[in-house]
Amino acid sequence: MTDRGGLTDELPELVAAFVQEPSSPAARPLLDQVQRHVARASRSYPDAWFVLGRKDSEAVTDLGHRVFTTCAQVPKGRFPFSGRPPFVAFVHEQFEGRAIRYHAFYAKLSITREIMRDDYARNLVRDPVLRWRAELYRRIGQVLKERCESERVGEGQPPRWRLPGGRPSVARAPEVVVARLRQEGPRELPELVLRALELGGPQSQSRLTGIVEGVRGAPAVEAPPEPVESAPDHPTRMLVRRAVLEAWTALSETERDLLVSVARGDSYDELVARCPHFAHKVAVTRAISRVGQGFVHRVLLASSAELPATPGARPLELVELVLEVLLQVLPELHAGLPEGDRP
Numbered sequence: 001m002t003d004r005g006g007l008t009d010e011l012p013e014l015v016a017a018f019v020q021e022p023s024s025p026a027a028r029p030l031l032d033q034v035q036r037h038v039a040r041a042s043r044s045y046p047d048a049w050f051v052l053g054r055k056d057s058e059a060v061t062d063l064g065h066r067v068f069t070t071c072a073q074v075p076k077g078r079f080p081f082s083g084r085p086p087f088v089a090f091v092h093e094q095f096e097g098r099a100i101r102y103h104a105f106y107a108k109l110s111i112t113r114e115i116m117r118d119d120y121a122r123n124l125v126r127d128p129v130l131r132w133r134a135e136l137y138r139r140i141g142q143v144l145k146e147r148c149e150s151e152r153v154g155e156g157q158p159p160r161w162r163l164p165g166g167r168p169s170v171a172r173a174p175e176v177v178v179a180r181l182r183q184e185g186p187r188e189l190p191e192l193v194l195r196a197l198e199l200g201g202p203q204s205q206s207r208l209t210g211i212v213e214g215v216r217g218a219p220a221v222e223a224p225p226e227p228v229e230s231a232p233d234h235p236t237r238m239l240v241r242r243a244v245l246e247a248w249t250a251l252s253e254t255e256r257d258l259l260v261s262v263a264r265g266d267s268y269d270e271l272v273a274r275c276p277h278f279a280h281k282v283a284v285t286r287a288i289s290r291v292g293q294g295f296v297h298r299v300l301l302a303s304s305a306e307l308p309a310t311p312g313a314r315p316l317e318l319v320e321l322v323l324e325v326l327l328q329v330l331p332e333l334h335a336g337l338p339e340g341d342r343p
Contacts, residue, residue, distance in 0.1 A: 009097035012090070019091045022072065022249065034071070035064035037105040041112050044158055046206060048130045049116045053123045063119075065245045067112050071104055072249070078109070086111055129218050137209045143193045144205060151202060160202040163194065171201035178214035258287060 011033055017026035039060050042049070050059040071086040080103065081089045090100050105112045124131050144150070150159040172180075177200040181187075187195065189212070196211050197203060203211070248256070261271055271284050 011097040011100055012095065015087050015100060016091050018072070019087050023252065027249065031064075031068050034068045034104070035061065037101060038064040038067050038112050041105045041110070042116060044204060044206060045116065046210070048123050048127075048133065049120045051119050053127055053130065063112070063115065066115055067104065069245050069248070070111050070115065076111075132219055133209065133213065136212060137205065139189060140193055140208050140212065141205055143190045144208075147190065147194065148197065158204050158206065160204050161197065161208070162202040163197050170199075172199055174200065174207060174211050174214070176200075177211055181211070181215045 010029075014026045014030040014033065017024050018030050042060060042063060045055070047053050047055045049055070051062055052059070073085055075081070075083050075085055076089075077083055080093060080095075084092065086104060089095075090103075095103075102110070104110055107113070124134060144161045147164065148161045149164050150161055153160055177196055180199055181192065181195060184195070192212060192215065193208060196208055200211070251259070258271075258275075261274075272280065
């Protein structure tokens with residue numbers, strides 16, 4: 001398959017090969033493509049849109065893994081997925097690479113932006129400074145729509161805003177603009193935004209928010225006391241999440257179905273009735289033991305080389321992290337949880 005420039009677009013073939021056999025050699029190059037497009041689609045977003053409110057290489061990698069797993073495993077009800085996992089829908093609808101990239105990464109309702117919005121909402125709940133920044137971003141957006149003009153930048157990128165009427169301006173680095181605005185004294189927000197555009201040239205709404213915050217400063221918030229036994233730190237959480245996703249992807253479809261059934265609480269009789277290759281309960285027990293031990297071994301093997309020698313998490317907390325990741329990729333398990341325990 002070729003794209004508009006006549007070059008080979010291998011994305012549809014990689015998706016089709018992965019859907020046909022998840023353990024095929026296509027899995028790794030497909031994950032690499034997902035990571036590249038997720039990094040590009042999320043490039044202009046600030047810290048608040050990433051897990052734990054920090055944008056670093058681990059957070060971007062974690063986002064890519066969650067996008068990949070969602071596309072591979074999680075049925076979506078909206079168009080064009082119609083109750084199918086996105087990768088399956090892409091194959092059934094014979095989407096070209098451009099359509100796959102649009103729905104998976106770059107559209108406002110893409111899988112990538114959907115996950116980022118969920119992370120952003122969780123971060124707003126726990127961080128009052130982020131809530132203040134979100135309100136500042138909204139107010140700046142109102143000023144831009146009422147008093148400025150927008151210009152498109154490129155696919156997947158937010159628009160830049162400029163002064164109305166094509167008024168000329170000299171581009172300057174944000175830190176230079178911030179220093180100049182501080183010297184000039186306080187202004188109301190609309191005048192501050194317009195002056196920032198005059199001094200710095202066309203800017204995105206996010207960049208303008210950072211400039212205004214640099215001039216005015218964020219509100220001071222008293223840090224909560226440190227708990228005696230803290231939750232797993234950021235690097236540990238990222239490593240465990242990545243290890244679980246890699247181990248889950250390595251399982252066969254039959255092995256995943258078996259673990260889902262066990263987690264759901266299905267009885268031996270239900271498993272034997274649904275899976276003819278289980279002749280009796282002993283066969284079910286052996287299969288559960290083999291698959292479960294293999295899954296745990298893969299998680300430990302994938303994470304032990306990188307986890308610190310004395311991680312900040314207790315064993316129970318690491319188990320909770322594993323379950324948190326599995327609940328994200330297995331929404332069918334939510335129905336079996338008490339209402340207060342659902343994500």
